[in-house]
Amino acid sequence: MARTITFKQAINEALDQEMGRDPTVLVMGEDVAGGQGTQGEMDAWGGVLGVTKGLHPKYGDRVMDTPISESAFVGAAIGAATAGMRPVVELMFNDFLGVCFDQIYNQAAKFKYMFGGKAQTPVVIRTICGAGMRAAAQHSQSLYAIFTHIPGLKCVVPSTPYDAKGLLIESIRDNDPVIYFEHKQLYQMEGEVPEESYTIPMGEAQIVREGGDVTIVTLGEMVHRSIQAADELAKTGVECEVIDLRTTSPLDEDSVIESVESTGRLVVVDEATPRCGMATDISALVAQKAFGSLKSPIEMVTAPHTPVPFADNLEDLYKPDANRIAAAARSVMEYQAWAPASSSS
Amino acid sequence: MARTITFKQAINEALDQEMGRDPTVLVMGEDVAGGQGTQGEMDAWGGVLGVTKGLHPKYGDRVMDTPISESAFVGAAIGAATAGMRPVVELMFNDFLGVCFDQIYNQAAKFKYMFGGKAQTPVVIRTICGAGMRAAAQHSQSLYAIFTHIPGLKCVVPSTPYDAKGLLIESIRDNDPVIYFEHKQLYQMEGEVPEESYTIPMGEAQIVREGGDVTIVTLGEMVHRSIQAADELAKTGVECEVIDLRTTSPLDEDSVIESVESTGRLVVVDEATPRCGMATDISALVAQKAFGSLKSPIEMVTAPHTPVPFADNLEDLYKPDANRIAAAARSVMEYQAWAPASSSS
């Protein structure tokens, strides 16, 4: 599989292939085509960052521009899903969940349960997350923890072009509501992606780097910074195993636990804010289910408990980088238990 | 302080005393008076469960009924706060955050930071949380983890009439946006409450029961079930220290860590769903900062990863009870570390 394309192209290809394969797949959102009602070109934008470009010319009115009414059109995608369609709706930035959240967590997420199993809501909500673009506090958040907290939703956070395509096709075919996060800093990332259609199952984390000393659990863009840190540490003889969660809900508990059982040390790396987030979620999982294997405290490397700042120097400080990740890994390596710690009651 | 009143009365008294003391305190929400525009009585309801009854007759148009337009009136409370008022706005059930969340987490929570410190938003959002009333999936959630995840917000979850009054007065005087959660199952709880006005600081947990064997960290209605469990366990010689967080943001890390340092064992009890919630938040805190003192895995007792069911028998199973809490405490007591666990690397 020698072909190399970008993360953005991989998403576009997944949408194209699924729309071609299944007529019930619809794409809707603000400017997903662009140009509606104007004097100029249709498909002028293909979404704010061009991810859906080319779909409207090919699939016509199955690709729908919307007013800026997220509650109505995200809700419409959800309603259409319960009525037999497989809509892929774009919530331009995940920061905008606040204007349509009810339809996602009280409606889509709960239908099947509230209705005693008699409903199915195969909708995919694609949304951009992440800091680094100088887009400031309302366009740079990573809010997957909020969706992971809600039973009934699935959350996908791909980190490579290959995963982006396979996980999006899986998400579209999945019969539950899926929130699919696209980190804006990954769109230009290149990687090998098969031209044919393929899926990657939900709830299967990937060990992207093997190592026996420290387990680093992470997701999204942080996967690459974690690998960078691991490569640095390798030079000093510390071998980190880096696990890319790929989906936060369902969560691949086994891969995390098995790795910690072999390394005895855990660092969790997440770009999101620290409270009630994925870093705490993974830490708690391990503190409960792999405690016996832990040789040192669990370290979390996350953004601070602050909004995302605009100034470039501050935003760079906001995001965890390879140095902070490496420092955390070193600290768990260097930890020396005092007497009380090593004696069991 | 011999006077005994209910949790509901304590909240009403706090509102009354602060409205009397500070003319900038406003109360707004759906039916917080009730009767607007009708042929019948004004102040017919005082909120869906009568918590604000009596305020409108006393404070007139400082107590405002609203249309069912949460984004507009919660946003209005926030805007009024930036313009010098101290609004206390009622979001009837916290389950409804989905129709007004943007105003809370992108606006109120971020103003001060985005504006370089040049803004202050002293708004209080009162909201009902919790299961147990057979109110089903959209009226029974406990969603404080979502607010705790957001920097810029403060979260208050009182468990007694005394705390309800002191924390609400503190919240109203506080200059940051505060989300104040009222567990519906606590409204009828009675307790001693001073008539005079008093405040309880943010970020100060309370040790509601002392014990040296197991630390139980909890909040809201679960405080009482945890005490019940602790009393049961005491009969078998196991002494639990029960910590009521009272506020999740800010969080009293020290009280939690100190207690675990003395007991070496932690059980976290939360009524909310398990993923990315307060249970994981506290577990992670301890796994990072008190690891050396831990003698056994951290146990979490929470609701399952499901919506809240309607049927009474299922809802009762949904909520953690004293038996499940006691079982978790017993399991951390009985834990025997195997060789690997007790040897430090």
Add this chain to the structure above:
Amino acid sequence: MQTETQSPSTTTSLDKQDLLEAYRQMKTIREFEERIHVEFAKGDIPGFVHLYAGEEACAVGVCTHLNRGDYIASTHRGHGHCIAKGVDVHGMMAEIYGKATGVCRGKGGSMHIADLDLGMMGANGIVGGGPPLVCGAALALKQAGGEGVAIAFVGDGGSNQGTTFESMNLAKVWNLPAIIVVEDNGYAEATSSNYTVASGSNADRARGFGLPAVRVDGHDFFAVHEAAGEAISRARTGGGPSLIECKVNRYYGHFEGDAQTYRGPDEVKKLRETRDCISNFARQTIDSGQIEPSELEAIDRGVMQLIESSVAAARQAAKPEAAELLTDVYVSY
């Protein structure tokens, strides 16, 4: 509030069978609600229960036009819409009692009764939750290329939720076969629609979005039926969305247990005597000679039996198995 209410008309496309069926449905809703009111007072029914008694002509006047393939979305006050769309009465009663035999196997309760197979998208605990979902159902029907329509019922309170306005706009922009039926029963909980609905008229608001809109007397089955017929045939033939505002009243409190001190003295008593949709329907159809009193009495007997047996069955039915707590969260996980 200005009354641009259409003068009720009994001239109608309905044949005798249709009239009897409409009566049967209204009567079924009424007795279903009256009985729940009684059982709730005994403490036998848990949770929040919102009764539709008094508003039957709205649900039935609209749904009489619908096929199984059409969709409706309802509100927290959903029993009437469910029955009018054909949801099984035994299953509904059992659901309200929280039993395993309920339409939602006891996991949803009164506020979440749904039956997608019948095009009933669900009652909804979130005010204003339905209109966006209905835009979606209408979109699915439009994509499918048939003549299906989707209808969102909202209350006067729900008419102030941003989702309702956004949905009117989206339905118009996408020219969807979607209809919004506003049931203005005078109150949102304890607050008057005179106070909360600026301009006083949801029809005026809808016209602001370019939707054809009428206000009708929601107590008059024939007025509702006629207005709905126009809007629905317009939608079925590609004419896009409409709004129908039904001025109506509820006979009971916001929910069971509401003392209703916000209502005028005898307000409900007068309404029952003068504006009752079912007695008016009976009088009109009997006076016009279309129906015999005995025919209605026969229907009444059948309805009473149905309600009685549904309550008896619901009482005896088993609660859901404990294992049900963890099922139905996902299709696969």
Add this chain to the structure above:
Amino acid sequence: MQTETQSPSTTTSLDKQDLLEAYRQMKTIREFEERIHVEFAKGDIPGFVHLYAGEEACAVGVCTHLNRGDYIASTHRGHGHCIAKGVDVHGMMAEIYGKATGVCRGKGGSMHIADLDLGMMGANGIVGGGPPLVCGAALALKQAGGEGVAIAFVGDGGSNQGTTFESMNLAKVWNLPAIIVVEDNGYAEATSSNYTVASGSNADRARGFGLPAVRVDGHDFFAVHEAAGEAISRARTGGGPSLIECKVNRYYGHFEGDAQTYRGPDEVKKLRETRDCISNFARQTIDSGQIEPSELEAIDRGVMQLIESSVAAARQAAKPEAAELLTDVYVSY
């Protein structure tokens, strides 16, 4: 789209100083934006930047009526509103460059410029975020008992957000001194307002909520000024909320970097030649003999100097201290 645009009028309550000040403000906004367009192209300015060039008459026509104690809330396209409400140009430029000398100390950027002390509640990265906040400011002003007003600017795109509709309704229900100014510049990003605004008229929608509403030519300072004057004095005297719809155009892309292939050929060129609010204002005021060309030239020189010095200062200014990352999250924590 039907044009019910009021015929522009130059008869006005404005004296010469007012006219010169209005010109100075429009010119300041224009040059501020033109310069940012140039600097952005050089790669010196980070993030998303939305330019207001072409729409100056809207912000200035409205804000000329306002006092420091009045409030406005803006949008992502906020530079013009900020300048019109008196925010410091040096501070704004520095903020857009992300420097410590910025009005928000570099922590907010172009989309979050605010100055509460001046009644500027902030640009907003959330479309439709402003109207609810403005209802709150209006409520605060009403409670304070003065004659203050609060104004929400929203775009045609923002006019479809539920928050805007809810706010119109709430402002009417509470009879607030709140005004919504819809700046319909023809596009929401790449999508036409002809497509997204059902009924085509925000004025019609507002009337549906009982709000007095007019549509004016947003290129005509005098038309905007007159309409705003009426709405604002109505609000100041207890007459409640209004809506003003300004039909206008933007000269640049949605944000800097937008190729604008959705626009017609020469669309902007024609606009600049025929509808430019600043040249039209100059021509009208000169032709009417109210103002001398030399007076405008003097203002132009001052504006150019101001912009030049603000850019020079912003370039040289220091970035925020690292410690700033963690400050200003809470007043106390």
